[in-house]
Amino acid sequence: MPELPEVEVTRMGIASHLKDRRIVGVLVxxxxxxxxVNEDLAELLVGQRIQALERRGKYxxxxxxxxxxxxxxxxxxxxxVLPRHTPLRTHDHVDIYLDHDQxxxxxxxxxxxxxxxxxxxxxxxxxxxxxxxxxxSCFNGAYLFRRSRGRQQPVxxxxxxxxxxxxxxxxxxxxxxxxxxxxxxxxAGRISLAxxxxxxxxxxTVLQEAIAQGGTTLRDFTHxxxxxxxxxxxxxxxxxxxxxxxxxxxxxxxxxxxxRSTVYCPHCQH
DNA sequence: ACACGATCCTGACTGC
DNA sequence: TGCAGTCAGGATCGTG
Numbered sequence: 001m002p003e004l005p006e007v008e009v010t011r012m013g014i015a016s017h018l019k020d021r022r023i024v025g026v027l028v029x030x031x032x033x034x035x036x037v038n039e040d041l042a043e044l045l046v047g048q049r050i051q052a053l054e055r056r057g058k059y060x061x062x063x064x065x066x067x068x069x070x071x072x073x074x075x076x077x078x079x080x081v082l083p084r085h086t087p088l089r090t091h092d093h094v095d096i097y098l099d100h101d102q103x104x105x106x107x108x109x110x111x112x113x114x115x116x117x118x119x120x121x122x123x124x125x126x127x128x129x130x131x132x133x134x135x136x137s138c139f140n141g142a143y144l145f146r147r148s149r150g151r152q153q154p155v156x157x158x159x160x161x162x163x164x165x166x167x168x169x170x171x172x173x174x175x176x177x178x179x180x181x182x183x184x185x186x187x188a189g190r191i192s193l194a195x196x197x198x199x200x201x202x203x204x205t206v207l208q209e210a211i212a213q214g215g216t217t218l219r220d221f222t223h224x225x226x227x228x229x230x231x232x233x234x235x236x237x238x239x240x241x242x243x244x245x246x247x248x249x250x251x252x253x254x255x256x257x258x259x260r261s262t263v264y265c266p267h268c269q270h
Numbered sequence: 271a272c273a274c275g276a277t278c279c280t281g282a283c284t285g286c
Numbered sequence: 287t288g289c290a291g292t293c294a295g296g297a298t299c300g301t302g
Contacts, residue, residue, distance in 0.1 A: 003295060034278075034297080058296075075296055076280075091280080110279045112296060126297095153273060162297080169295055216295075238295095258274065261293085 002073040004134065004167025005210035007058050009229060010079055012211075015053040017081040018062070018104065022049050025097035031115075033108065034074060037094065038117045045069070045096065045117070056122075057130050057166030059114075067119040070126070074112025080105050131165045134203055139165055141197025148188035148196070155191060156184035157258040159203070168203060170260045171216055171238045176203045178237035183269045184262050185255065209234065237263045 002010070023045045031037030038044060048064040055061075060079070062069040071079060084101040094106040094115050106115055121127050132139040144165075148158055158164055160173045168176070177184045180199045182191065191199075210216060215229030236246050241254035245265040255262050 006295075032279095072296085074279095075294070108279095109281065110294090110296095112278070151272075157273080160296095171295060259276085 003169035006215040009215040011055045014081045018050045021098040027095040030093040037115045070116045070121050072114035076110040077108035077113035131163045141200045144196040145193045151189040152187050154185050155188045158188035174238040176206050
């Protein structure tokens with residue numbers, strides 16, 4: 001489900017409900033995630049107060065008095081703040097009970113997500129190797145150009161690599177390359193500085209638009225408040241294989257790149 | 271170092 | 287209706 005915009009929409013939706021709340025209980029119904037949830041999570045968390053909810057790439061960091069709870073939504077995860085006695089759905093794997101009768105509930109059918117306690121996640125290999133945030137000034141065309149020299153990898157895979165830049169998954173990689181007129185199959189090392197400058201600006205614009213529209217709702221992604229994200233209506237490439245290009249009217253084509261569905265316009269993208 | 275495929279897991283959907 | 291096959295927004299690991 002979530003790329004950077006969906007994670008950021010989640011963060012914005014729940015951060016104010018979490019700030020200064022005290023954790024009064026924890027229930028792990030199924031701790032078998034990408035890595036096992038800490039077995040003693042309740043002992044570790046109960047009594048601590050929540051200071052902030054921060055995002056780094058597609059990771060969320062819940063800052064508590066004595067450390068941080070690292071959260072990742074994987075492909076199918078979601079995180080909501082609910083009244084404590086809200087009925088359970090299947091795959092509601094972790095509940096963190098808060099004062100004021102609320103619960104922070106982690107839901108993840110495919111269990112590719114993470115819920116892990118630690119004291120310094122920024123030093124952990126999971127986060128330490130991440131590339132820049134797309135909204136940071138060091139993410140720009142010159143950076144992409146420099147980093148891509150000599151690389152034969154298709155530019156789409158290069159853009160989705162979270163050591164290049166964090167947060168750009170399959171949907172937004174497709175959209176950014178479409179809007180930039182760059183063929184996703186083109187070798188990353190053979191794209192000009194000028195085109196990378198356009199691509200970097202486009203990535204930022206696409207992600208910002210998606211956040212402003214509440215993210216992209218496919219299948220079950222909804223806001224923390226249950227609303228849908230409307231960026232799906234703005235998708236020009238992703239999910240539109242076989243339909244006509246909004247720019248030139250030709251038929252959009254689909255190929256698989258690094259195992260991921262890739263949609264592009266053979267006429268507009270080079 | 272680099273690029274790719276397989277893999278973790280469940281659910282939705284397709285076609286027979 | 288049922289069953290097999292395919293695919294899905296991520297990230298890591300092993301391979302050549």
